[in-house]
Amino acid sequence: MARTRTPRGPYVREARLDGPAAEGWPFTIPAVRALADGAVLDLDHPVTVLCGDNGSGKSTVVEALAAAAGLNVEGGSTNFRFSTREAETPLADHLRLVRHPGRRPADGFFLRAESYFNVASEIERLDAVPNSPRLLPRYGGVSPHERSHGESFLDLVTHRFGTRGLYVLDEPEAALSVTGCLALLARVTELAEAGAQFVLATHSPILLAIPGAVIHQLDEHGLSRIAYDDALPVVTMRAFLAAPGRFVERLRSDAP
Numbered sequence: 455m456a457r458t459r460t461p462r463g464p465y466v467r468e469a470r471l472d473g474p475a476a477e478g479w480p481f482t483i484p485a486v487r488a489l490a491d492g493a494v495l496d497l498d499h500p501v502t503v504l505c506g507d508n509g510s511g512k513s514t515v516v517e518a519l520a521a522a523a524g525l526n527v528e529g530g531s532t533n534f535r536f537s538t539r540e541a542e543t544p545l546a547d548h549l550r551l552v553r554h555p556g557r558r559p560a561d562g563f564f565l566r567a568e569s570y571f572n573v574a575s576e577i578e579r580l581d582a583v584p585n586s587p588r589l590l591p592r593y594g595g596v597s598p599h600e601r602s603h604g605e606s607f608l609d610l611v612t613h614r615f616g617t618r619g620l621y622v623l624d625e626p627e628a629a630l631s632v633t634g635c636l637a638l639l640a641r642v643t644e645l646a647e648a649g650a651q652f653v654l655a656t657h658s659p660i661l662l663a664i665p666g667a668v669i670h671q672l673d674e675h676g677l678s679r680i681a682y683d684d685a686l687p688v689v690t691m692r693a694f695l696a697a698p699g700r701f702v703e704r705l706r707s708d709a710p
């Protein structure tokens with residue numbers, strides 16, 4: 455959480471892959487192959503957003519980033535060490551984060567939509583340990599198990615996240631309504647302007663519009679910085695919303 459003596463972010467300047475590409479997954483992913491061939495993932499901004507179609511490698515990259523930053527790859531902070539499966543992040547062994555010297559975040563959290571349930575269970579388990587400091591008040595005071603998925607995410611970013619943290623979020627919109635996405639945009643903007651650093655993977659045109667966000671798109675060619683108006687989710691959603699009926703008709707007539 456915010457501590458006045460902790461320098462403001464961004465804390466991580468870039469991510470690079472050390473060593474040559476190995477055989478097999480994840481080096482079969484074009485974006486990972488590009489990094490192995492020397493591309494650098496520029497993260498030197500308060501907010502960096504990764505977008506790209508399903509399977510383009512966003513989760514693979516953000517998981518490796520989280521692991522390289524010392525966060526629990528299944529979700530949670532540096533203090534969470536639970537594991538429910540053999541987490542496969544072979545990329546983390548190769549990924550090197552280049553940090554700003556003298557700037558260490560005071561806090562960190564990796565939010566994965568699909569495994570936040572396990573984070574909630576871990577909070578309850580840790581809070582049941584006698585004489586341990588209670589975690590729940592830092593998450594808004596209500597167990598995430600007693601909130602909707604989306605409400606628990608908003609509790610997390612509202613109460614638990616601070617202005618001196620490094621936060622990695624994988625598709626946080628998965629649980630959120632449009633209004634919820636707008637609330638997340640507002641909170642991320644507020645924290646980033648005050649000194650926090652965010653790296654998000656998202657399909658949400660709303661989250662891509664976080665003011666000042668630098669967008670990298672992952673596709674079959676690798677990864678490249680892209681303007682908001684050219685990002686795939688924005689282009690596709692605009693075309694759809696301009697004429698939903700016609701869009702669906704075309705989709706159906708194009709279907710094999």
Ligand SMILES: Nc1ncnc2c1ncn2[C@@H]1O[C@H](COP(=O)(O)OP(=O)(O)O)[C@@H](O)[C@H]1O
Nearest residue numbers: 479483506507508509510511512513514515542
């Ligand atoms: N543990 C794994 N072993 C082998 N292939 C995987 C594994 N996890 C993901 N993949 C594959 O890697 C590719 C990228 O996956 P992922 O990073 O989850 O994509 P995204 O998050 O962009 O949808 C996909 O083709 C997926 O099937």
Ligand SMILES: [Mg+2]
Nearest residue numbers: 512513514625
């Ligand atoms: Mg993913």
